[in-house]
Amino acid sequence: MNKIKRIYNLTNIKYPWLLLISMLAFIMALCFNRFYPDAFTRIEIVVYGAVFLVALLWSILNYIGHLQISAIYKKHDNIEAFIKRLTMSKEEKAELTEYLNDFVKDLEENGSTHEEAVKTAISHFQVKEFTQSQGNIFETPIHYYLLGYVSVFVGLIIVIQCIDLIVSLPFIVLAVSFMLMLFSAAFISLFFIYKLIDVMIAKK
Structure with a gap:
């Protein structure tokens, strides 16, 4: 159920206006080619090339827009708030809470204030995790929303194809259908490309 919500969380997409520009430009290019079939070929190459570049730019910005610094590496001055944001089991969180509180007590006994001790304890744990994770500080969410759009x-x-079987639809509607086919294939490919990039980032 949670995965279905992720798939249909369509607002999760970044820079939708840029993607829309690419889609509309592609439809316009198809219509131009339809109504002016003898148009200069170089113009077609430029138009379709521009559409591809805009779509490529969107795919890059969309991925970057979803990258976030892992909650574990953000600044915190409260142990409970820090642990609450971590993706751990209840048992692991309980153990970490006990560990950090003991660390804070030791620091306080050595003369540190409570605030300083908390920050130091959290920072110590963050450095330890950073070292063990080999410097991977980014959260890379799975882009399920792409499948939702597909x-x-x-x-x-x-729907368009069924209606076209009954009533002959205008070319622009069929152009929209063709555009959606291509972008569906592109989104499926992009889903796996994003996952591949995630794996590459995780290995660094």
């Missing part, structure tokens, strides 16, 4: 696009394609 399902929506496929649904629209089916």
